[in-house]
Amino acid sequence: MPADPPQHPSHRDPVRTRLLDTLHALEPWDDQERAHLKTASQWADSGAPLHRTRKPDVPAMHLVSYFAVQDEARQELLLVAHRKAGLWLPAGGHVEPGEDPWNTVVRESREELHTDAAASPLAGEQPLFVTVTPTRGPGSHTDVSLWYLLSADRNSITSYDEREFDGIRWLTEKQVLIEPSTRLDPHMHRFIRKLQHRRSQC
Known part of the structure; x- marks a missing residue:
């Protein structure tokens, strides 16, 4: 009797399968x-390790969840001054082994901004963008x-993780673009x- 064909890693690993489904839906x-x-999908489908196992760069390519917090009434976004990166960024963090990327958002929102994550109706619990x-x-290293x-209402976020960030700012989309x-x-x-394009379609 012929041997069964080898099973692709993405078919064995539910975390990897969910990630591929998420990427394919973007x-x-x-x-x-x-x-x-395309790069992210090929990487996820290759069987390469997905998660950081040792700070800061093992493996050299690993998965991150960013979350941009928006006060929809004011159309302002919260950016954080990330100490290590030296840049203004959305908040976020590395996806832990076995963790769904949305659950990373929930965890990091509590840890970094001391608030519960509320998904925007514009995208729900799915990512809007990939880099x-x-x-x-x-x-x-390389962050996927x-x-x-x-x-969130901007008045609901009154503190943040000062070990990670030098400060936070609320900016309009126009201010971000300039x-x-x-x-x-x-x-x-x-x-x-x-x-802005996604909002114009709603």
């Missing part, structure tokens, strides 16, 4: 996101980042453009 905004989505980005500085969107890209995550402007 609609890329532009050619760059299309390329990043594949080399980090800067010592221990450089899923960008989620949360809703910030020099060198001060922000390199994909922040593109995220705003995709967010």
Whole structure:
């Protein structure tokens, strides 16, 4: 009797399968996101390790959940001054082994912004955007980042993890777009453009 064909790693691992389903459901905004989505999908489907196991760079490519918090009434976004990155970013963190990326958002929202995560109606508990980005500085590695969107009243966030962040700022989308890209995550402007496009379709 012939042996059964080898089972693909993504079929054995429910976490990997869910990640691939999440990636396949994304609609890329532009050619760059299309390329990043292809890279992320091939990486996730390859059987390569998904999660960071040793700080800061083992394995050299691993999964991150970002979450942009939006006060929808004011159309303002919360950005944090990340100490290690030296940039203004959405909050977020590394996905732990066995953890669903949305559950990372829930956990990190409590840890970093001391608030419960409330998914924006615009995207729900699914990411709006994906990027594949080399980090800067010592221990450089590549973050495969899923960008989620949360809703919150700006007055409800009154504290943050001061070990991680030097400060926080609420900015309108227009203010984010006029910030020099060198001060922000390199994909922040593109995220705003995709967010505006998604909102225009609703």
